[in-house]
Amino acid sequence: MPEQEVVAVRESDHSSLQADIDTNHHLRVGGCDAVELTKSYGTPLIVYDEERLRRTIRAFHEVFQRERVEYQISYASKAFCTMAMCQLVYEEGCGIDVVSGGELYTALASGVPAHAIHMHGNNKTPDELEYAVRENIGAIIIDNFYELSLLQDIAAARGRNVDVLIRVAPGVEAHTHEFIATGGQDSKFGFDLSSGQAGEALRQLSRAENLRCVGLHSHIGSQIFDAEGFVVAVERLADLYHFGAIELKLPFRVLNVGGGFGIQYTDEDAPPVSETISAIVATAKEVFGRKEIPLPTLWIEPGRSIAGPAGVTLYQVGSQKRVPGIRNYLAIDGGMTDNPRLALYGAKYHAVYANRADATPEDAWSVAGKCCESGDMIIWDAPLPNPQAGDILAVFATGAYNYSMASHYNRIPKPAVVFARNGKAELVVQRETWADLVRRDMPLRGK
Numbered sequence: 001m002p003e004q005e006v007v008a009v010r011e012s013d014h015s016s017l018q019a020d021i022d023t024n025h026h027l028r029v030g031g032c033d034a035v036e037l038t039k040s041y042g043t044p045l046i047v048y049d050e051e052r053l054r055r056t057i058r059a060f061h062e063v064f065q066r067e068r069v070e071y072q073i074s075y076a077s078k079a080f081c082t083m084a085m086c087q088l089v090y091e092e093g094c095g096i097d098v099v100s101g102g103e104l105y106t107a108l109a110s111g112v113p114a115h116a117i118h119m120h121g122n123n124k125t126p127d128e129l130e131y132a133v134r135e136n137i138g139a140i141i142i143d144n145f146y147e148l149s150l151l152q153d154i155a156a157a158r159g160r161n162v163d164v165l166i167r168v169a170p171g172v173e174a175h176t177h178e179f180i181a182t183g184g185q186d187s188k189f190g191f192d193l194s195s196g197q198a199g200e201a202l203r204q205l206s207r208a209e210n211l212r213c214v215g216l217h218s219h220i221g222s223q224i225f226d227a228e229g230f231v232v233a234v235e236r237l238a239d240l241y242h243f244g245a246i247e248l249k250l251p252f253r254v255l256n257v258g259g260g261f262g263i264q265y266t267d268e269d270a271p272p273v274s275e276t277i278s279a280i281v282a283t284a285k286e287v288f289g290r291k292e293i294p295l296p297t298l299w300i301e302p303g304r305s306i307a308g309p310a311g312v313t314l315y316q317v318g319s320q321k322r323v324p325g326i327r328n329y330l331a332i333d334g335g336m337t338d339n340p341r342l343a344l345y346g347a348k349y350h351a352v353y354a355n356r357a358d359a360t361p362e363d364a365w366s367v368a369g370k371c372c373e374s375g376d377m378i379i380w381d382a383p384l385p386n387p388q389a390g391d392i393l394a395v396f397a398t399g400a401y402n403y404s405m406a407s408h409y410n411r412i413p414k415p416a417v418v419f420a421r422n423g424k425a426e427l428v429v430q431r432e433t434w435a436d437l438v439r440r441d442m443p444l445r446g447k
């Protein structure tokens with residue numbers, strides 16, 4: 001890949017809209033020419049700026065270290081769960097949070113030790129719980145009474161003691177899309193705090209012989225910009241922590257406030273991640289100090305804020321049409337199969353052409369996918385230059401909940417994924433092929 005001088009950098013610590021542009025007007029990601037990457041690996045292609053992934057994690061560490069508290073960063077692998085990513089986050093001093101047997105398998109296969117892995121989920125199957133107990137993972141976050149007794153039975157049958165936390169629904173309404181708000185009372189996740197279910201779960205755990213309850217967890221939602229919800233959650237959890245640690249004498253040592261830190265998808269978003277963490281730490285110091293309980297180890301579970309800003313998806317631009325007086329459409333060779341977030345949440349994205357990344361927008365172009373679905377859109381009315389043959393569309397901040405939520409709708413294979421760092425690219429997930437799609441199909445027999 002030829003080294004080019006960087007003439008324009010639009011990147012700040014908080015920006016996901018990293019337009020790092022060469023003198024040849026090509027977008028660069030991780031020091032690699034994005035257009036060259038598409039020639040080598042095809043499209044759609046998801047490219048991660050590896051250094052940026054690492055920098056983001058280090059910035060999280062720095063906040064806690066500045067605050068001088070015991071802490072643990074547990075990467076929420078649902079945001080982007082592949083072996084390379086699990087390896088990277090573990091190398092950078094994170095634990096890994098998994099929510100399924102598949103994520104647990106991936107983390108273990110990547111060499112992450114079991115003790116650094118924690119399992120969530122509102123309906124972990126008996127097989128998944130068996131797997132987690134057998135592998136002796138670091139902790140299981142119990143979500144409901146059904147799971148509490150199931151896990152006790154599994155642990156007893158295997159003669160194991162298992163470290164657990166309980167997931168508490170603290171009744172906090174996070175200011176985010178309703179489909180990704182999870183901490184309210186009317187939620188499928190966790191033990192409700194206000195009706196006393198969370199307290200009852202702790203009572204049951206104080207009698208569960210094979211489960212050692214080491215703390216509390218809450219996760220109030222995702223893509224949150226406002227520290228207020230976290231602050232209220234910490235205040236509410238502190239009362240329950242007092243009950244568990246002091247009255248029930250449970251071996252508490254952890255307060256896990258989940259993830260949910262918002263990122264920049266467009267110029268409208270301004271994520272205050274470090275300020276939010278500092279506010280969480282300050283609140284915890286204050287309320288635990290007031291209750292005269294030693295400050296627990298503070299856990300966070302960032303997913304999107306680690307993976308999201310570092311990812312860029314590159315597509316080949318194909319068909320176009322202008323609907324007079326209504327809208328212009330351009331279509332790309334991917335869509336809701338690799339990025340379902342507009343269809344699900346009305347998510348917004350920023351895009352440029354990677355082959356002329358500093359060209360001035362000429363019109364509003366709505367970016368459509370190639371699926372047989374009108375809602376298969378990536379961006380509505382994006383300001384872009386008029387498309388030309390050979391344009392490569394680069395959509396920013398696609399590192400989280402894109403590849404991990406990809407589907408095979410219309411039998412479209414999943415894209416390849418590349419990590420780019422210091423001008424060198426490494427394929428970390430192979431592109432699926434049409435043959436991969438039929439690999440598990442069984443032809444009709446006996447006809």
Ligand SMILES: Cc1ncc(COP(=O)(O)O)c(C=O)c1O
Nearest residue numbers: 076219222259260301302303304
């Ligand atoms: C329990 C739990 N922890 C962490 C996360 C990660 O959230 P985010 O990707 O918004 O940081 C989620 C998803 O919202 C979650 O459900």
Ligand SMILES: N[C@@H](CCCC[NH3+])C(=O)O
Nearest residue numbers: 078180222223341400401
């Ligand atoms: N998948 C969602 C977030 C869900 C977070 C997991 N609890 C998104 O793309 O925004």
